Amino acid sequence: MFSEVNSMGVWGIEAYKVSVETNISRGNAYFDIVGLPDTSIRESRERVRSSIRNNNLRFPASRIVVNLAPADVKKEGSVYDLPILVGVLLANGELDCDVSDAVFVGELSLKGEIRAVKGLLSMAIKAKELGIKRMFVPESIAVQAAVVEGIDVYPVKNVEKLIAHLKGEEEILPQKAKSFEEIKQPDLLDFADVAGQSFAKQAVEIACAGGHNLLLIGPPGSGKSMIAKRIPSVLPSLTFDEAIETSEIYSVSGSLDNKHPMITTRPFRSPHHTVSAAALSGGGTSPTPGEISLAHNGVLFLDELPEFPRKSMETLRQPLEDGKITISRVAGSLTYPCEVMFVAAMNPCPCGYFGHPKRKCTCSSVAVKNYLGKVSGPLLDRIDIQIEVPPVSYDELVSKKSSEDSESIRKRVENARNIQRQRFKDDKITCNAQMSTAHLKKYCVLEDDANEYLKLGFERLSMSGRAYDRILKVARTIADLRNGETISKKDIATAFRLRSLDKKYWNNL
Ligand SMILES: Nc1ncnc2c1ncn2[C@@H]1O[C@H](COP(=O)(O)OP(=O)(O)OP(=O)(O)O)[C@@H](O)[C@H]1O
Ligand SMILES: [Mg+2]
Known part of the structure; x- marks a missing residue:
């Protein structure tokens, strides 16, 4: 039979x-x-x-x-x-x-x-x-x-x-679906807890609004990890299609159950630096998605970036560029999506106080150079926004004035994302960070004085073509956040400030 x-x-x-x-x-x-x-x-x-x-x-x-x-x-x-x-x-x-x-x-x-x-x-x-x-x-x-x-x-x-x-003896009833609202959302930390650091918060807002990768560098205790952990609270909401895509990855990795049947908010993954390159990128004998794919449509955060082995950083390079990662296996290769916003935090040197306004750094210049050199150059190249998080002042820390809460920031981010969704509806991309050179030409229209200003900066800092592209992308997002059609001189100036680290630490403009 x-x-x-x-x-x-x-x-x-x-x-x-x-x-x-x-x-x-x-x-x-x-x-x-x-x-x-x-x-x-x-x-x-x-x-x-x-x-x-x-x-x-x-x-x-x-x-x-x-x-x-x-x-x-x-x-x-x-x-x-x-x-x-x-x-x-x-x-x-x-x-x-x-x-x-x-x-x-x-x-x-x-x-x-x-x-x-x-x-x-x-x-x-x-x-x-x-x-x-x-x-x-x-x-x-x-x-x-x-x-x-x-x-x-x-x-x-x-x-x-x-x-x-x-056999028709006792019927099983079909499962009812749960709505987005019924699925419990994780509790999020709020930016209202962060005293001062208004420039770092503005950088986070711009990064989230345009999907730009972000690097925070500063002395111990300045609040880098604190700021990064609050990023999920200002990210734009997931669309239904994005939620399905991300949930598929969690489904394949076996981490969904009836209590958490779907991923409804942008994931925030922050693997420890002892994570293996395979766990970061995915693979293994019975293949599972890695941290970078589990962060799909959300954030991959590497705290203490120089502590990550070089090999791990190198494995991230291509996937960050392509938005997907391909794993070769005997039975053929398989692909997991990994469209992520990459966020990293680090100290500028082993003791942490290099460039500190008040405390003396105890590291030799070679030690500083070696420490900064641990961060892979090509990875740095893919980080649009790199800023310094200075130590928070006593007055700011004890100030009674409350900081802006995450919800107000998130509203502006959401608005800027909507503008981008509309702009790119025929382009197969969703945010400014994903723009190619052709998109830059089409969508980054500079006002006359902005053009002059950018030209001046380009020549004075002897910038590379890649750095020029980055400035334009970030400036586009800054303009979107204020509903600006064209890019103004002020937008370009802010974009330059968001890249100030290049010269100071890596000399890589
Ligand atoms: N701007 C701030 N507002 C309020 N609290 C702060 C601020 N900065 C630091 N803190 C306090 O200091 C703690 C340590 O901050 P955090 O861990 O973010 O520092 P970090 O910059 O990541 O340091 P490290 O370089 O050592 O990792 C926070 O948990 C918080 O309690
Ligand atoms: Mg930290």
């Missing part, structure tokens, strides 16, 4: 349909799975056999062959346990129902409980695209799939309940 059951596999964050074909024929007891399965799928046999027996169903003592089609794609993971079980029961005559409009995904326990799998959201999106009507998924993660409209998602707790449903 033969049966065919639909299931899904995931490669990167792309899902594809897998047909689970089961053939039971006469012969000695035998059970094999073919179609490029890895070891975890081979172990499926034990889980399927045991789940069937422990639910008082008959496991055929005949020759069972399961084929996972297409046979030329390597299959990984335990997601096929459930469709294999259904396939065996159908071919065996224990079940008799039409499942051609359904897909099954789930790992089995030996008792027949159904456990979570990775990548369910991508599978649901693909299933919908393929016109599939029903999806049987592990109960513990079902809400994740329910966000996809037009497909009934059945949360399945165990084999017993699934069989009862398929």
Whole structure:
């Protein structure tokens, strides 16, 4: 007897349909799975056999062959346990129902409980695209799939309940979706807590408004980490499509459950400097997205940047440029998206006080040079805004005057982003930081005196072409924040101030 059951596999964050074909024929007891399965799928046999027996169903003592089609794609993971079980029961005559409009995904326990799998959201999106009507998924993660409209998602707790449903004895109700509002948002730290530092706050506002990468440099205790940790509170809200994209990455990495079925706010990832290059970029024997992809559509923050190994910094270079990262594997290469705003903080030297207005730096000039030299040049090149965070003064620290709160800053950021979305609607980019040279020509129109001013600065500082592009991009964002059509002299002057570190520390304009 033969049966065919639909299931899904995931490669990167792309899902594809897998047909689970089961053939039971006469012969000695035998059970094999073919179609490029890895070891975890081979172990499926034990889980399927045991789940069937422990639910008082008959496991055929005949020759069972399961084929996972297409046979030329390597299959990984335990997601096929459930469709294999259904396939065996159908071919065996224990079940008799039409499942051609359904897909099954789930790992089995030996008792027949159904456990979570990775990548369910991508599978649901693909299933919908393929016109599939029903999806049987592990109960513990079902809400994740329910966000996809037009497909009934059945949360399945165990084999017993699934069989009862398929036999029409006891119906499982489709999972209801949760709205954005129902999903708990993380509590965010507020900029109102940060005393003084108005220039650093303005830099953060501009960086968030235009999606620019940002470097904060300054002595210990000046509030760099404090400021960076408050960035999520001023980021523009995620659009629904962006939320789905980011959630897919979290789904593939297995970090969503029914309590947190979706990522609804821009992620903020701040890996420690001991993180391995692989954990940062993604990969591993069973491939998972790295920190840079988990920050997709949000922020990747590296605190104490020079402490990160050179190799880690180098791995970030290309992905920061491309907005995606490709990982080579024996079975082929896979790609994860990583459109991020990159933020880093650091001290200017080992003791932290180089350039401090009052305290004396105890480092030798070679030590300072070596410390700054730890930051990869090409990585620095990709950071549009680099500013100094000076020590906060006593008066500012104890001042009763409250600082502006995050919500007011966020409103301006959101407004500037809306202008950019409108501007780039036909350009396949979303923010100023992503502009190419052609976009710069088209969208960065300078007022006459701004042009003069930029020319003067360019010549006096002997700037490179790349630095010129950066100034224009940042100036465009500054103009957007004040609803300006054209770029003014003041915008250009502010953009120059946001690059003052180049000359002071790296001599790299
Ligand atoms: N501008 C500020 N307003 C209010 N509190 C501040 C400010 N700057 C620093 N602090 C206080 O000092 C603490 C240390 O600041 P933070 O960790 O951000 O310093 P840092 O610049 O990251 O230092 P390091 O270089 O050592 O990492 C903060 O948690 C906060 O309590
Ligand atoms: Mg710090």
